[in-house]
Amino acid sequence: MTETDRAFIELDGVEKVFDVRKKTGFMKRERRQVRAVDSISFRVERGEMVGYIGPNGAGKSTTIKMLTGILTPSAGRLRVAGIDPSRERTRLAHRIGVVFGQRTTLWWDLPLVDSYRLMHRMYRIPDARYRENLDRLVELLDLADLLDVPVRQLSLGQRMRGDIAAALLHDPEVLYLDEPTIGLDVVSKSKVREFLREMNAERGTTVLLTTHDLQDIEQLCKRVMVIDHGRMMYDGPLAGLHEAGEGERTLVVDFERELPPIDAPAPARVVRVDGPRQWLAFPAAESAAPLVARIAAEYPLVDLSVREPDIEAVIAKMYEERATA
Numbered sequence: 001m002t003e004t005d006r007a008f009i010e011l012d013g014v015e016k017v018f019d020v021r022k023k024t025g026f027m028k029r030e031r032r033q034v035r036a037v038d039s040i041s042f043r044v045e046r047g048e049m050v051g052y053i054g055p056n057g058a059g060k061s062t063t064i065k066m067l068t069g070i071l072t073p074s075a076g077r078l079r080v081a082g083i084d085p086s087r088e089r090t091r092l093a094h095r096i097g098v099v100f101g102q103r104t105t106l107w108w109d110l111p112l113v114d115s116y117r118l119m120h121r122m123y124r125i126p127d128a129r130y131r132e133n134l135d136r137l138v139e140l141l142d143l144a145d146l147l148d149v150p151v152r153q154l155s156l157g158q159r160m161r162g163d164i165a166a167a168l169l170h171d172p173e174v175l176y177l178d179e180p181t182i183g184l185d186v187v188s189k190s191k192v193r194e195f196l197r198e199m200n201a202e203r204g205t206t207v208l209l210t211t212h213d214l215q216d217i218e219q220l221c222k223r224v225m226v227i228d229h230g231r232m233m234y235d236g237p238l239a240g241l242h243e244a245g246e247g248e249r250t251l252v253v254d255f256e257r258e259l260p261p262i263d264a265p266a267p268a269r270v271v272r273v274d275g276p277r278q279w280l281a282f283p284a285a286e287s288a289a290p291l292v293a294r295i296a297a298e299y300p301l302v303d304l305s306v307r308e309p310d311i312e313a314v315i316a317k318m319y320e321e322r323a324t325a
């Protein structure tokens with residue numbers, strides 16, 4: 001196996017600049033450049049499942065569009081499976097699968113199975129392989145009863161499972177998922193996540209996952225990349241993200257009765273009071289035990305729980321620290 005084989009996705013100093021013309025008055029237009037992706041470099045190995053996150057407008061979709069060949073980078077080098085996506089978009093299409101949570105690649109008026117038949121022909125999937133893949137995906141994604149239903153009649157969760165199957169019929173080596181659980185209920189979310197985990201473990205499919213649902217990342221990805229204003233802010237293990245943001249944990253305590261905010265030992269502090277319940281923030285790296293012991297000794301404690309910092313709060317803190325650095 002060569003180096004290129006292992007690093008399945010490779011970006012070196014990739015940039016994308018859009019020319020935007022804005023109407024500023026009668027017959028007057030202002031030209032402006034938007035640097036959507038600003039000198040991004042990363043490598044994704046075969047079989048990795050990586051989260052690609054950041055706030056709205058950070059540059060995530062632009063990156064995915066360059067990886068599929070829809071957009072051409074303004075500068076830098078980009079390869080997927082050794083292929084330059086914008087030069088050989090059709091050849092690459094046979095090796096990648098894409099799922100956009102907010103829009104479907106299925107034919108709206110046709111029964112689900114007809115969309116699959118069309119993809120069979122479009123991707124020129126050999127008959128035996130098509131049948132084998134379809135059977136497997138129908139079973140794993142629980143689609144048997146839905147195959148003859150027109151796509152417009154499917155629920156969002158059913159349609160999403162249908163879309164994931166469509167993206168995988170041609171056995172792609174890499175799957176780009178853009179918000180795959182958006183708008184799904186808890187049961188559908190966990191079905192989709194479970195399927196992705198199994199697919200990655202059994203077939204070694206490389207996955208790049210863009211999402212605003214941080215549970216997707218927590219449950220699926222060991223590695224996460226954070227992008228903001230087109231720049232890479234963090235690339236590493238999920239656990240390290242908490243440290244990078246120096247997140248806080250929260251101790252939620254229930255007292256026998258309503259109390260004024262308790263006098264917590266610093267650096268812990270009360271951040272919220274609601275009836276007999278109080279929320280105390282304390283540094284994530286510290287043990288909760290001394291704090292709990294102290295409160296239990298001094299106050300009429302009934303119950304307590306510790307909440308881990310959520311990644312969104314950690315990322316927000318990272319931004320704050322960068323902005324003030």
Ligand SMILES: Nc1ncnc2c1ncn2[C@@H]1O[C@H](COP(=O)(O)OP(=O)(O)OP(=O)(O)O)[C@@H](O)[C@H]1O
Nearest residue numbers: 018020034036054055056057058059060061062063
């Ligand atoms: N075709 C385009 N022409 C001009 N500007 C664009 C174009 N596409 C994206 N942009 C701009 O580039 C920046 C990055 O957009 P992008 O869609 O990649 O962000 P994103 O991280 O995917 O955001 P979201 O989470 O909202 O989908 C934004 O400022 C956006 O307005």
